[in-house]
Amino acid sequence: MRCDRARTRYLAGDAGDDELRHLQSCPSCRAEQTALDTTRRTLADPAIWAEPAPHIADLVVASISGVPPGAGDSQPRRVARWAGLVAVAAAIVIAVGVVLVQRPPQPDWEVAMPGTDAAPGSTALVKGWNEKGGTRLLLNVTGLPDAPPGSVYELWLTRDAVHVSAGTFTSAGDVELWVGVSRRDYPRLWVTLEPVDEDESLSGINVMDTGY
Ligand SMILES: [Zn+2]
Known part of the structure; x- marks a missing residue:
């Protein structure tokens, strides 16, 4: 040996x-x-x-x-x-x-997304890779409790009142998502807690937010 x-x-x-x-x-x-x-x-x-x-x-x-x-x-x-x-x-x-x-696959950008009062103690580091057709995202989420049954966390990229969903997840850890727009155009990243139902509008329960 x-x-x-x-x-x-x-x-x-x-x-x-x-x-x-x-x-x-x-x-x-x-x-x-x-x-x-x-x-x-x-x-x-x-x-x-x-x-x-x-x-x-x-x-x-x-x-x-x-x-x-x-x-x-x-x-x-x-x-x-x-x-x-x-x-x-x-x-x-x-x-x-x-x-x-x-040859590390360095992200093109990264940003911290702190928890709001709705989820104190939670935080996420978000890394983004600008790709053809959109942005690949890797979130490392800590301190966020599991989404209650019947609900999911949803990541949004936002410019003014225009919100583009980057997908959903239910628990902390490493989360891989994809969004069809670029952070240059949609600079704010934030996460809401969304009930899984027929209403696809935003719940307004904001748990993590980069702000602008
Ligand atoms: Zn030997």
Whole structure:
């Protein structure tokens, strides 16, 4: 397991002092060093992430487990291959994580939406991405009680007396919504508590509001 961990982190470009020391001092890891370097160079090539060739998984399994690709299927080797596959999954998760960290999908804007007197202690951080066809919204809502049965919270984007609904939700946490307009044109964001009924006009129960 120690070998797997050291090799996986080395492949992910993420080996610490412990892992590097292990790779240099462990005879079985030293024997794999050339294979590890080859695989690491392959993984570092952005082209393979665009469309990973089927042999890449074998290559990674082989360099972590020390079992050559296509080697026989005796029991211990199957176990080694499984251990290798788990390590591959870890390596890929780490590598993809590194790519995501390097290119974070930053929101185009974010704004705090504090609770009103109707929901004191509640607040939401709203992030928005300007997309073709509208705005993708991510709300992180805290301190807001669940909507009572038969009602929902509704997010509105507003300019003067014009309100555009961005959708509904019933409990705090991360809420993903979409609205067909842009915050440039509809700068006020606010949330009302709406009974689920035939009346689609606003209830006027305002629980969170950015104001203008
Ligand atoms: Zn080792």
